[in-house]
Amino acid sequence: xxxxxxxxxxxxxxxxxxxxxxxxxxxxxxxxxxxxxxxxxxxxxxxxxxxxxxxxxxxxxxxxxxxxxxxxxxxxxxxxxxxxxxxxxxxxxxxxxxxxxxxxxxxxxxxxxxxxxxxxxxxxxxxxxxxxxxxxxxxxxxxxxxxxxxxxxxxxxxxxxxxxxxxxxxxxxxxxxxxxxxxxxxxxxxxxxxxxxxxxxxxxxxxxxxxxxxxxxxxxxxxxxxxxxxxxxxxxxxxxxxxxxxxxxxx
Ligand code: IPE
Ligand code: IPE
Ligand code: MG
Numbered sequence: 001x002x003x004x005x006x007x008x009x010x011x012x013x014x015x016x017x018x019x020x021x022x023x024x025x026x027x028x029x030x031x032x033x034x035x036x037x038x039x040x041x042x043x044x045x046x047x048x049x050x051x052x053x054x055x056x057x058x059x060x061x062x063x064x065x066x067x068x069x070x071x072x073x074x075x076x077x078x079x080x081x082x083x084x085x086x087x088x089x090x091x092x093x094x095x096x097x098x099x100x101x102x103x104x105x106x107x108x109x110x111x112x113x114x115x116x117x118x119x120x121x122x123x124x125x126x127x128x129x130x131x132x133x134x135x136x137x138x139x140x141x142x143x144x145x146x147x148x149x150x151x152x153x154x155x156x157x158x159x160x161x162x163x164x165x166x167x168x169x170x171x172x173x174x175x176x177x178x179x180x181x182x183x184x185x186x187x188x189x190x191x192x193x194x195x196x197x198x199x200x201x202x203x204x205x206x207x208x209x210x211x212x213x214x215x216x217x218x219x220x221x222x223x224x225x226x227x228x229x230x231x232x233x234x235x236x237x238x239x240x241x242x243x244x245x246x247x248x249x250x251x
Contacts, residue, residue, distance in 0.1 A: 010231060011054065011055060011056070011227065011230075011231070012056065012184035012185040012207075012227070012230055013056070013057050013058060013181060013184055014056075014057070014058035014059075014060065014180055014181050014182065014183050014184050014185075015051060015056050015058070015059050015060070015183075015184065015185045015186075015187065015226075016059075016060040016061075016062070016183045016185070016186045016187070016198065016199055016202075016203065016206065017047070017059070017060070017061050017062065017186075017187045017188075017189070018062045018186070018187070018188040018189065018195075018196060018198050019040060019043070019044070019061055019062060019063065019189060019215040019218075020188055020189050020190035020192060020196075020214075020215055021036075021189050021190025021191070021213070021214030021215045021216070022036035022037045022039070022040040022214070022215050022216055023036050023037075024036070024190065024214055025039065025040075025214040025215070025216040025217065026039075026216075033075055033078075034074075034075065034078035034079075034082075036214075036215075036216055037075075037078060037079055037082055038082060039216035040215050040216050041082055041086050042216070043215055043216055043217075043218050043219065044061065044086070044090075045090065045093070046218075046219050046220065047059075047061075047218065047219070047220075047223060048094070048097070048099060048131075048133060049097065050219070050220040050223050050224075051131065051223065052097055052098070052099060052130055052131045054223070054224075054227060056131060057131060057132065058131070058132050058134070058180045058181065059131060059132070059133050059134070060104075060133075060134040060135075060136060060177070060180065060183070060199065061133070061134070061135050061136065062136045062139065062196075062198050063083065063135050063136060063137045064079060064083070064105075064136075064137045064138055064139070065136075065138075065139060065140055065196060065197055065198070066105075066106065066138055066139060066140030066143050066197065067140065067196075067197060069109075069138075080110070080111070080114065083114060083137065084111075084113055084114050084117055087114070087117040087118060087121050088117055088121075090121075091120070091121040091124055091125065094121070094125050094128065094133065095124060095125055095128065097128075097130065097131075098128045098129065098130030098131065099125060099128055099130060099131050099132075099133050100125045100126065100127075100128040100129065100131070100132045100133065101121050101122055101125045101133050101135065102122060102132060102133070102134045102135070102177065102179065103118045103122065103134070103135050103136075103137055104134050104135070104136050104137075104139055104144075104176040104177040105136055105137040105138040105139035105140075105143075105176065106138045106139070106143060106147075107137070107138065109138050110137070110138065132179065132180065134177050134179075134180060136198070136199070139176065139198075139199075140197045141195070141197045141198055141199050141200030141201065141203075142197060142200065144175055144176045144199070144200070144201065145171075145175075145200065145201055147174075147176060148171050148174035148175050148176075148201075149166075149171070149174075151174040152166065152170060152171070152174050155174075171201065172201075175201060175202065177202075180202065182202055182203075182204070182205060182206070183199060183202050183203040183206040184206060184207065184230070185206060185207050185209060185226065185227070185230045186198070186199075186203050186206040186207070186208050186209070187209045187210075187211060187223075187226050188208070188209070188210050188211070189211045189213055189214065189215045189218050189222075190211075190212075190213075190214050190215060191210065191211075191212045191214075192210070193208075193210045205235065205237055207230055207233050207235065209226045209229055209230065211225070211226060
């Protein structure tokens with residue numbers, strides 16, 4: 001997997017965010033959980049703008065996990081409606097900001113209406129190159145690795161007879177979003193410190209930042225806090241701190 005920041009510091013090229021805490025935000029206000037999700041969409045808009053301003057080239061957002069189908073049907077339906085509306089409403093704003101939208105996940109589970117909105121939003125922003133926004137929907141890190149191996153075999157069944165041809169590069173190239181480099185910084189909002197089956201392979205060397213802020217309250221200042229924290233990290237990729245310093249990029 002291509003790492004963009006070989007030894008850290010500076011600005012991350014690829015930021016991935018687990019947008020968590022919508023439900024708690026609403027419950028604290030005695031509102032239905034769906035209201036938290038609705039407010040969460042406003043944070044998405046704010047954070048896309050803030051990230052683009054900061055020059056982040058790849059922003060990846062965890063919108064709905066393969067496990068989130070386990071939630072009450074009413075909540076799942078509310079999330080689907082929000083997703084469909086946001087896709088239609090936000091595509092134009094993304095176009096104006098030069099943001100290319102891509103969606104990663106098992107899209108076969110979504111309604112035809114949602115799949116059509118995804119196709120349209122991806123198509124109208126296909127030429128945008130300021131930032132690539134990947135929305136992970138019905139996405140799971142384990143699903144991604146399994147579908148990568150299935151793809152490898154489907155594309156070239158002879159690999160089964162030559163397993164030595166399976167390399168990290170080949171797996172990379174078959175992941176659900178082969179367009180993005182490795183994750184530099186993974187942020188989880190809402191205070192939990194777990195990955196919850198988000199991008200596993202691509203985040204193998206990501207720096208992890210847990211923000212206590214609930215996603216509907218998350219904004220530019222919170223993003224800046226995470227970026228400042230990241231700038232102070234020394235990324236070692238298995239080496240010693242001294243080796244990294246000798247390379248001339250360390251702290
Ligand atoms: C994240 O917020 C949004 C999704 C998982 C879709 P949650 O709904 O998980 O919020 P909490 O964790 O219950 O507060
Ligand atoms: C992860 O949050 C999924 C998304 C943010 C879309 P969850 O709220 O589903 O994670 P768990 O269940 O608390 O681990
Ligand atoms: Mg949660």
